[in-house]
Amino acid sequence: MNTGPRPGSPSGLRDANRRRVLDAVRVGGAPTQAEIAGATGLAPATVSNIVRDLGAAGLLSAGDEVRAGRRVRAVRLVRGAGMVAGIDVGHRHLRVALADVADPAAAAGHPGPPGRSELRADLPDYHGVAEGLATAASLIDEALAQVGVRREALRGAVVGLPAPVDRATGAVGASGVLPGWVGVPVAGRVSEHLGIPSWVDNDATLGTLAEQRWGALRGIRDGVFLKLSDGVGAGLVLDGRLYRGPDGTAGEIGHVAVDPGDRHAAVCRCGHRGCLETVVSTRTVTALLEPLLGAPLTVADMVARAHDGDAPARRVLADTGHHVGAALAGFCTVLTPRRIVVGGELAQAGDFLLAPLHAALEAAALPGTTRTADVVVAELAEHAPVLGAVALALDRATTAP
Incomplete structure (x- = not known):
């Protein structure tokens, strides 16, 4: 099995409705089926069928209770359901x-x-x-x-x-x-x-998905999540929906060429030269400072040195932010996201990375397309x-x- 049914398909709609009912029960505690219908906008008959199916699956239970002097049938999550x-x-x-x-x-x-x-x-x-x-x-x-x-x-x-x-x-x-x-x-x-x-x-x-559900992309209709680590990737939220593309591979920003004309640019693992990942992966970024120190370096070490005023560390982080911002400019011009969330190991650099990233966006994107785009650090950090x-x-x- 993989990522499940496609949105909009009959099975995708069924699953979405089941999630809406489960969420209504989680939030409501022990709502009635009528209250679930009101919270989800689903027809009472649809709610009744879903409650029955999820009851058979061991996720929900329905039982009679007395509330305010009248008997109601409350729906609850089954504790210990798994x-x-x-x-x-x-x-x-x-x-x-x-x-x-x-x-x-x-x-x-x-x-x-x-x-x-x-x-x-x-x-x-x-x-x-x-x-x-x-x-x-x-x-x-x-x-x-x-x-x-x-x-x-x-x-x-x-x-x-x-x-x-x-x-x-x-x-x-x-x-x-x-x-x-x-x-x-x-x-x-x-x-x-x-x-x-x-x-x-x-x-x-x-x-x-995590930042959309519980973090910095909550309530954002159009946004981008960047993961800057050993690998570099992006996730897209378009019109409130997580967008994977027709084959599930949308968001591979790490393979956007930042200097395609340089015949001496590093060869990427994808076979092309000058991909963003070849200049901003954590392994590449830390390697730029290691010759100065004569010892292996972590991103946390580099960020600590930047906070202490170390000029080489600050320069490397600023250049990294600039490269990422320049690569993102095309995204912003085409998709006009309202928020860009930076996650992965490099996110701990904070403004040392984000300020030059935003400046590069402003310089390279179509004027006006980045005016309302926040650039923030992922709320869920490395746990996202x-x-x-x-x-x-x-x-x-x-x-x-």
């Missing part, structure tokens, strides 16, 4: 988070993400699927043990990967940061390994991709037949 797992696979790390499907904070539009157990582990460069899945399973078991829940309680998992993901097959595209995962139908492998329904998506897309995986897992595991 957990979902989000798995964020990075170039050198793997992060896992669990969430209870009955957590009221799981509702879309809630001011914060659901309570969760989250664990992280380091991975070696160029790790493969077998090592990644073994680490994910180990972290999931550890997280389940922390909350006192058995593996059988898991209803589904979503894996986020720093690579384009084929929407139809769930296979990792050839330009992915993780060569050991290329061409692998990851969702199927996860399902086999964990014994639960699983889905896979791009990590920047999942970060966008794994929380997006949790959000998608909540959606899929609670709406699947």
